[in-house]
Amino acid sequence: MNFRFLFVLVTVAVSLSKQDEQEKMFIPSLEIDPQSARILLNSNDFESGSADPWYDSSPSTVHWVVEDFTMPSEVNYPPPIPSSGTKYLRATRDAQLSPGFVILRTVEFMALPGDRITFKFWIRSKYTFGNTLELILAIGDTETTLLTLSSYSTSVNLEWRQASTLIPVPEPTVLTLAFYASCGGNAEDAIAIDDIVLEPSDEITTTGLTTVTSTTTVKPNCAPYFQGNTKVPCWALGNKCYCFTNSNSDNWEQADAFCRTGNMTLLSVETEEEEKLIYNHWQVHPELKSEKYWTSGKFPQKGYNRTYEWATIEPFQRFTYTNWQSGKPGHSDFGYCVYFFMDFDFESGFYWVDYLCNSFYLEYICESV
Missing domain, CATH: 3.10.100.10 (Mannose-Binding Protein A, subunit A)
Incomplete structure (x- = not known):
């Protein structure tokens, strides 16, 4: 059976029982101006229970949900202990562990030359490369892949890692960022994100984490x-x-x-x-x-x-x-x-x-x- 067609046909919903157990994703107002959104992106550790200015726009039964480490949605496969706090975003499936495609987006914000986005992530799968996680930059209709992290998707990955990449803009630019991911239907499959930070400089401080830093590449001229x-x-x-x-x-x-x-x-x-x-x-x-x-x-x-x-x-x-x-x-x-x-x-x-x-x-x- 080809699940790709099934994903786009199912109703976008989260069960009421799941909502009772977990804090729902807050969808931010689209009225927020790009400069204010930039300020909100300075630090997102999700400890407040809100994901603002990030929001879930997933088309399937899998959704990004703010989860507490002390109350994991999948008790048999909790994430590694976060380096700080107890909350993070997790690609959360239904009771049948149905696989699906998940999207996490920012509202539009003002990016400046030299800006860097850093975040922590955990990705695990029954099969090596079984799950996917990409960080996407979107300016208008043009999307550019900044990071692809699927190589860390293995059955033995039991640690949070830190990723970092420059936002390649030559001048102040209004844009959005998005995480595109696919989470499988096996019990071992999992994807989580934490501590998303927009940094105005190239300096990164890490403690006890494996850091994944993107190499600088020349992006091709690619029309949408x-x-x-x-x-x-x-x-x-x-x-x-x-x-x-x-x-x-x-x-x-x-x-x-x-x-x-x-x-x-x-x-x-x-x-x-x-x-x-x-x-x-x-x-x-x-x-x-x-x-x-x-x-x-x-x-x-x-x-x-x-x-x-x-x-x-x-x-x-x-x-x-x-x-x-x-x-x-x-x-x-x-x-x-x-x-x-x-x-x-x-x-x-x-x-x-x-x-x-x-x-x-x-x-x-x-x-x-």
Whole structure:
């Protein structure tokens, strides 16, 4: 069963019994001005029981709830002891531990050059990389991924960690921040956030915590949509721009031509890190409905010692990293291309499949050159 479709269909609700046991998320007034919101972001430890100016905008049965360590929602899997206080935000599921996609947003606030956002997080899962957690910056319709923390999602993670990243703005800018996350349906799956602080300087003080600090990367010029086509949303991930089709369903040649019209190429999955970056991003964006996406992978028509290669910019490069489905590739012949399969069920995960290039009904991912 494909849970991605189920998530967007279920009613957005928290049971009354859950509300009695836990303090509900406070949704802040949208009338607050950006400068006042900036002041409120100076420190958010949730000890007051309020998340203001952060608010939950999750579309499924999983929601961000202020939880007290002394009264955890899931008694068998409480979080690690917080470094200070007793309260934090937790992705809270229903009694059936239904999996879901969760979003935590700020109201609009004024960011200044040199601002840094720091926070503590705990992410755990039955399967390694099973849950996802991303910090997103949004200016208007343009979203940029600042941090991806899914690599810390393991069954043995029993500690709070601290993450930190600069907010990349060259001048005072009104924007929002958001945490996008997906929490699975296993008993071990959990995500929590605490002590979110907007710091006006680069100095960070840590005590007894593992700190994750982002490296400074040049963010690509990435429009919110591919040449204004609202059916092809784009995101800046790492140092590249990626655009995902949603309703094109073309064969490989058509997909390749489409990407090139925007001075892009089909996706080349050149490293495991890039592959996980794309998969984690796909997991927390349920509007990306397809599970199969053409890549630039293709078997060449001629040449010596032929093998699959990334058909982007000549001379084409052979695969140096692979993640074939078990038993694949099933064909090493001209006329076969490669698609990237992604499954929300992490037991199936993500892998590559060889497929006839002239086959239709596949979406595709374009990436900046």
